[in-house]
Amino acid sequence: MTTEKIIHGRGQEGILLRQAEVNDCTAAYVGWLNDPEVNRFLETRWNRQDLEGIREFVRAQRENSHSILFAIIKTEGDRHIGNIKIGPADWNNRHADISYFIGEKDCWNKGIATEAIRLACTYGFEELGLRRIEAGAYAGAVGSWKALERNGFIREGVFRDQADLCGIYMDIYRYGLLKQDFERNNGNSFD
Helix, strand or coil: CCCCCEEECCCCCCEEEEECCHHHCCHHHHHHHHCHHHHCCCHHHHCCCCHHHHHHHHHHHHHCCCCEEEEEEECCCCEEEEEEEEEEEECCCCEEEEEEEECCHHHCCCCHHHHHHHHHHHHHHHCCCCCEEEEEEECCCHHHHHHHHHCCCEEEEEEEEEEEECCEEEEEEEEEEEHHHHHHHHCCCCC
16 A cells, blocks of 8 residues: 555544655654554553654555555644554454544644544545445444544444553444445445
């Protein structure tokens, strides 16, 4: 999946997704990943992040045939505000995970994650030929799981007390979205 990908958003959120580039790896990006408020529900919280580490991550994702990492760009000001990743993909069974975060706090609670998920799912179903997309969300990450549900994801399971958040254990919700359900919710047909 190394060919450059750009997906334009529709709607008031004014975002687009484009394949993440090494140039996106800035001090602001490092700051997001090291900010306890931003990384509270991210697995990256376990390790201190640095510029070279995230550059290596982005390079590896650009060469990975099972994942694609998109930068979420606010079109006003051409501003990188977070990331969304499709993958790893299971090409035999045509499904993949999706994960995301909005690093810029002034962009929280504005529908941007919902729109980014919709765009990424459209890409996954239409361009990648996926039949199913899956996601996990911490029970406490209400905005995250609500963004999934607004896109038609169904909560298919609860992994009780699976995540340790500084000594407090929290449930993880597992979500799934089938292509036909997404098409029905979005009025699209990709076949």
